[in-house]
Amino acid sequence: MNASAGLRDALAGIFAAGAYSVDPAETLVYGYDNSRRQAAPDAVVFPTAHDEVVALVAACRRLGVPIVARGRGTNTTGATVPVAGGVVVSFERMNRIVEIDPANRLAVVEPGVLNGALQAALAPHGFFWPPDPTSSPYCTIGGNLACNSAGPRAVKYGAPRENTLGLRAVAGTGEDFRCGYRTTKGATGYDLTRLLIGAEGTLALITEATLKLTPLPGARRLLRATYTTIQSAALAVSRIMAQPVVPCALEFLDDEALRLARAHGGDAIPVAGAMLLIEADGEPDTLAASVDAIARAARGEGLIELVAANDAAEADALWAARKALSPALRSIAPMKINEDVVVPVSRVPELIGGLKAISARHAIPIVNFGHAGNGNIHVNLLYRPEDAAQAAAAPDCLAAVFDLVLALGGTLSGEHGIGLVKREFLPRALDATSLALMRRIKAQFDPDGLLNPGKLLPD
Structure with a gap:
């Protein structure tokens, strides 16, 4: 597709040279994600400020041009593929950590901040943001919020919805607004924050997020449990989660996943029917009791071996093998x-x-x-x-x-x-009334259907 003269003029009036492109050779690389699907956008823009996003949405609405938000393209469902053309909004340059406030246990960030970069910035303050997708070194906070992407730690600490206090955003109408709070409690009106999280950019473009922080645990311990069969490992999962001590991660790998992990450098991965990686965290003086409780639940019929990682290096090697699985499947x-x-x-x-x-x-x-x-x-x-x-x-x-x-x-x-x-x-997962309500919500935020068209809701 090629940008119209009207769109080119509008973009030139909003963005500086080098902050947008209508060259098909440049824009095409922003038309894909990790689903391996691809479509050509008419233009790509690189905003650096909230007001630029407001002006862009107003211009696109006037011209009837679709808008697709993009982080780093790690999504696996085609959510950032511009199937209707239009403008891809790459938030990679809105990457500032605006504020870290330890006293109130919050951080304010722009959507292009990398998850891993945020964790590194928080660690010296003694805090972390719990969502930790496998792609954390290169996925963005905006992308995490758009899909409510969590990772292993969600079992104990929750997903982005449980770890986000407030948002600043621009609706498909061009209206900008703030929702949520800077406090961990709030009962004032509808919860628009949780509505926007997981909406995949179909309701509004998030330009800033106020995140709830959690203190870093004083210690953690990783257990590796191997089982003769997949079923015995799955039953162990149920036993572990039925007792009071909640692990901070409980990962399952079947026999094929184990074979693949070994083939891609996972020397610490044993031969077994299935394996669980179980991590517990807490304060050093109480962690041993927590690990013992989890270990008791992990033991049962079909257990081959239950061992603890000897040190941080061994634990890191096990986690690296687990996190390499998804890309290795292509082999x-x-x-x-x-x-x-x-x-x-x-x-x-x-x-x-x-x-x-x-x-x-x-x-x-x-x-x-x-x-x-x-x-x-x-x-x-x-x-x-x-x-x-x-x-x-x-x-x-x-x-x-x-x-x-x-x-x-x-x-x-x-x-x-x-x-x-x-x-x-x-429609198999949601009843007709729920889908109808969602479509009406979509129409209120984006009456012209310009935000990420062709995604999430079925036709």
């Missing part, structure tokens, strides 16, 4: 359908067993790993597009996965969002 099959379904923790054993049966029935390899402590399993369907039988079976296999998840009382996404790839399945 098995060039096409990966990457889902992040969630079921109640007590139903995890049924989910894992059901996924194995679906894999066998459709002859599609499925690799499972993820945040088992809150029932959030990353289900990876792997196939080769040149294999006609596999390519034909993949859609039915995915539908069977979603049917299983919903039958177990679960939902379609825990942290990746809906984007392009799951929107057609949303």
Whole structure:
């Protein structure tokens, strides 16, 4: 697509030279995300201030031009792909940490701040922001908020919705507003903050966030538990979460995930039917008792070995192997359908067993790993597009996965969002009244349907 003369003039009136582009050779690289989907935008802009975003939305509304917010493109559902063209708003230059306020346990940041950079800035103050996606070194806070992306620590500390106090944003009408508080308590009006988080940029463009901080724990300990079968590991997850001590991470890896981790440098990964990585944190004088309680729950039928990491280096090596899994899956099959379904923790054993049966029935390899402590399993369907039988079976296999998840009382996404790839399945997960209410909310924030069109809500 090519930008119209009106759009080019509008952008030139808002942004300095070098802060926008309408050159197709430059804009195309902003038309993709980690879903491997791609579409060409008409323009890309690089705002550095809230007022530029306000002016941009007003101009795009006047011209009828779609707007798609973008962080660093780590999303796996196509949520940042500009399927209707328009303007991609890359927030990479709005990357200031505006304020760190230890006394009130908050930080104010712009959306382009990298998750990892924020954690590094907070650590000297003795705090952290709990959401920690696998992509934390290069994903942005704005992207985390857009998809409510969490990571392993969510089992104890919650996702972005539980760790965000307030937002500044620009609605699709061009109106700018603030919502939320600088306090941890507030009961004044509707909670627009939680509404915008997870909305995938379909309601408003977030330009600033006030984040709730948590003190860094004094100590942490990582346990590695291996099991003879996937089912015995899944049952251990239920036992661990049924006792009072909450781990700060509880990760599940099935046999295929373990094999892959070993093949990609995970020398510390043993041969087993399944493995749990269980991390506990707290103060040094109480941590031992917490670890003992978790270890007792982890023991049971099928346990091969339960060991603690000897030091931080060994723990880091185990975590590195876990975090390398998602990109390494591309080495098995060039096409990966990457889902992040969630079921109640007590139903995890049924989910894992059901996924194995679906894999066998459709002859599609499925690799499972993820945040088992809150029932959030990353289900990876792997196939080769040149294999006609596999390519034909993949859609039915995915539908069977979603049917299983919903039958177990679960939902379609825990942290990746809906984007392009799951929107057609949303009517299976939500009733007609809920969908109608969501469409009416969308119409209030974005009456012209210009914010991230074609995403989240089905047609």
